Amino acid sequence: MQFILSNEDLMMRDLFRKFTENEVEPIAAEVDENEEFPVETVKKMTKLGMLGIPYPREYGGAGGTYWQYINFVEELACACATTSVVVSAHTSLCASPIYEFGTEEQKKKYLIPLAKGEKLGAFGLTEPNAGTDAAGQQTTAVRDGDYYILNGSKIFITNAGYADVYIVMAMTDRAKGLKGISAFIVEKEFEGFSVGKKEKKMGIRGSSTCELIFEDCKVPAENLLGSEGKGFKIAMMTLDGGRIGIAAQALGIAQGAYNEAVKYVKERKQFGRSIAAFQNTQFQIADMKTKIEAARFMVYSAAYKKQLKQPYAQDAAMAKLMAAEVAMEVTTKAVQLFGGYGYTREYPVERMMRDAKITEIYEGTSEVQRMVISASELK
């Protein structure tokens, strides 16, 4: 196993860091405070080809590598978890299944504008009664001539309201259970589709998380992704990839909080010296750094395996489990090192701690990751 960054990777990381430092970090607190979707940042990313990093040029992408995409999510999350999840949900959850499972026509019609960033993507699987238990899907799709008619609703959908294209799971044959679920490409303009209530959240407050409502929503039959009954498989494979994105987000949040903590403990003086001079601080910093590096190796390992088209589902689950828990631990420690100031919005670490929590929950809770990891060990 090798983690040697090429000149291309280093240039890319440099670009991502500068972009984050100049365009993302200065507005991160505002995005959180005002629950403001970073529309302008998305436009800037579009211009630079950052919304289709791993996809080939023929499909509108930048022709970069999967690791580079993952590194972008990581670098963004160092400053703003909201912005990173916008990119991750768009790239991993919407563009990816079309690239992996779409027909040539679907790729031309949807992947090209998505990868160019002209359109934003989202993914809808979760329902009020179908979270971890995805088989409990209530949304139905009934074939009617050249259309499928969708009825039901989805909740907690990232990018909802701002996305133009949604990958939506619905039951085409309830009797078949998981094998009765199908995936559809839904455009925001389709008749019978609407975006419902927006959630007020603890963290990633600038990201838009809403309900999707389907009321006799007419979806052309050619927008069926894969074949009927393949929806669950598509969703699970998509989430395997998505988890690497969220793992990178968690890693970035941890790194961001760590960077803030290192800066602060050198400046903050108590008892006549900087708090960095105290052994407790030194040990906390050592533990934070060690855990972040461990998570980084796991995230990059999963990303490289996906890039090399090797099996990576278990690696992705382990990377997400590890990185999410490290993010929670590191951000909590960072707030503690900041003391009272860390609890205020004067410093970014409280935001990072609130943002970290979601990485243990979405795209498979930490419990789901443990299920995935152990399943392949105990079969």
Added chain:
Amino acid sequence: MKIVVCIKQVPDTNEVKLDPKTGTLIRDGVPSIINPDDKAGLEAALRLKDEFGAHITVITMGPPQAKIALQEAYAMGADRVILLTDRVFAGADTLATSTTIASALKKLEYDLVITGRQAIDGDTAQVGPQIAEHLSLPQISYVSKFDHKGDHAIVKRTFEDGFQTIKVKYPCLITALAELNEARYMSVAGVVDANRSLEIETWSFSDIDAAPEKMGLKGSPTKVKKSFTKGVKQAGKVIEGTPKEVATALVDKLQEKFII
């Protein structure tokens, strides 16, 4: 329109430290960047390309690792990049550098040559104007605004105490101030291409027509006798009081030190 932009790879002086013993820059581990004034010059060229269409050639003289600066220029949108590198060019002062670059420019077609005002690792501001002299081009230095108007340009030169607005016909050479614009980012696809498909043209001494004694250390009349860091002065003193008291105290102090 054909534009040639001359750039220099420099150590990022925000990150650089001086060796207290020798007074020289510690370059190890310091990231290299495109000199900020040069980058503004490149951005000016790219904006002309966006608006009016242009072919941009970027040229740099330096060691082989300067190719990274050219890759960055390409990833920002330059069309062709040339690295001038040869042992014969090494140790050049501004005169030898401008002689070498001007010799290379004679091999290229251009309507406009853009250089940065000065490099942050030398601060001489001489190479751009010297290139113009070698090529007998009109030169406008310290450019803070550039408007293309067909066969000529309206250019603003900014000084510490004022500015000039000048109309200049092509071909000409301008030296750009970093304040001219805010340089764009590399694009993701640009970075990919700069690493996978870009062929950096490498020109050595044999590719340009110039006398070897005019280049590198041999062609450099500048001799550095000694470089040193100015010693630390004692801390300043603030005199407080009414203007009259302060003036009196100041006069006393200056007389005490036999300055007045």
